[in-house]
Amino acid sequence: MRLTFLTANLRTDKKYITAWYHAGWTNDVMMAFNLIHLAKMTGRIPILPPFPPDNAHLVGGHGLSAGFITFSQIFDLPRLAHEIGTPIVEMHELKSMQPHTIKIWGVEEGLLEEPPETDVLGCWSTWLTTCDDGCIHARAAEEPGVYMLNVHYTPIPPSFRRAMPWEPITFENISNIAMPQPNPLTTYYLQPSNELKDFVKQKHIPMANPQPDEHIACFDFLYFISETGTEVHQEYTGRSSIGRWGGAWGSVGQHAHWNPELEEMAKGYLRRAFKVTDRPGAVIPPFIGIHIRRGDFAKLCPHDNPNCLPTVADNVQRIELIKGNLTERLGYAPDRYLMTTDETDKGFLYEAVRAGWTLIDHEREQTVEKYGMWYPTLLDSVMLSMATGFLGTSTSTLSIMARRRVEDWNGGFGLFQPFFAGMGPQFDD
Known part of the structure; x- marks a missing residue:
């Protein structure tokens, strides 16, 4: 042809x-x-x-x-x-x-x-x-x-x-x-x-x-x-x-599941991030996925409250609600956490690590060098979809889609972290 x-x-x-x-x-x-x-x-x-x-x-x-x-x-x-x-x-x-x-x-x-x-x-x-x-x-x-x-x-x-x-x-x-x-x-x-x-x-x-x-x-x-x-x-x-x-x-x-090759690649990233045996088929421990979008959303804060975005402590409180739901329904709540974010502020990232959250280091993994510029974003989305619980950013479509996959594919439970009042529609529960 x-x-x-x-x-x-x-x-x-x-x-x-x-x-x-x-x-x-x-x-x-x-x-x-x-x-x-x-x-x-x-x-x-x-x-x-x-x-x-x-x-x-x-x-x-x-x-x-x-x-x-x-x-x-x-x-x-x-x-x-x-x-x-x-x-x-x-x-x-x-x-x-x-x-x-x-x-x-x-x-x-x-x-x-x-x-x-x-x-x-x-x-x-x-x-x-x-x-x-x-x-x-x-x-x-x-x-x-x-x-x-x-x-x-x-x-x-x-x-x-x-x-x-x-x-x-x-x-x-x-x-x-x-x-x-x-x-x-x-x-x-x-x-x-x-x-x-x-x-x-x-x-x-x-x-x-x-x-x-x-x-x-x-x-x-x-x-x-x-x-x-x-x-x-x-x-x-x-x-x-x-x-x-x-x-x-x-x-x-x-019905739009991931390309199997991409999915297997993401599983390898998770195994290395959680420091478990890194071989195909090795068990990945249950975890709660966290997607925090802050970079461009900070521009939505009102002039009289320029630091209106939720803090790590705010997100920890929300995660406790997710864990409570999972414990009630499944009899357990994961004790591992994976965060993806566009935030570059070292203070915020330090607080996230102190809270026990695992961050994927795409620079150390050389994701771009090995696979191309699309793959940090793609792999983050695939990894989040494998979670048992999920906390997302209200109004972020990446969070909306990740939550649907966690709930509908895995039988999990998710919430959105609401924004400061007046920052657009709140997809709360």
Whole structure:
């Protein structure tokens, strides 16, 4: 199969759906789950682009040269497709990247050397519809450029969103316009005289040509969507009106287990951190995982309380509640603790060690040198998912996902450490 054109490598008897990522790795994972969930709802086959490197979340802000990384390098894609009963393909299986662009990490250069040709796609933009009135462009993303996709965006009809900007669009509304033809909703909204034409006039942008594609439905940004049209994060916590197993987590995320090679790598890190026998299959003692995000969140503290972030002592108190729950349910509570954090303050880290918490030393492990810039973040997420108890940072999506894995995969229990009042939504219990 030649990898020069995306559209030429799609089966004519199947319909597809894709979207781009650009929101930081954990948020991008949530968007991948949303994409696959929409594929299930519409009977389409999801095409997963690789995750782009993110300057703010990889290796202390130096991640742009990390390269893209594919979904299947992180997750067990064959297992996921089997468990949810949906075929899934990845973008790099269908088309090459441009030469001299940031490559897929770990994929041999020779597999990507066939120069691609330009595909012209009509796609939907959720960003133009959900953002405030100042937005006149679709959400920026790296994938269309590196895969030479000339994308023309049509805004999602404004009546599909709730009253206020930045509020999510529902999965139901998105799926309605992504259903394969004949689709009367799509036909109606692309007629010359209707609310969509008035909407683009108000934004002073032209109607897209070509219109959204029928064979491959595509979207610029699938983060601000939810089952209820309310807070995105809340549904992923499992503590919203849709219940524990609703939405994209229940449909897709809970089945997205780690790539076995990555998982085994993380187990080695845990064995060395806890100073137990380091060989495959050796028992890893039960532990409580702790994820503390402080770096950029410190900017959210009010001027009259610049040191508002929780202290180590605050977190220790919260951990006691987790231990109490585990003791009551399981008859024991782990006495080992693993902390991952973006905090660099030596005083805070010293207090954490004094509290008995184990920190992964990626510099000593030479994680970046051995495996690449993606792997400190990836390994931290995998290790946290193996915990029996979990304490996370309220509003951090990495914490939200880690807690779901601990509770749903391991039968464990987790809590979030609430922030100072007024610092955004609190996902407490």
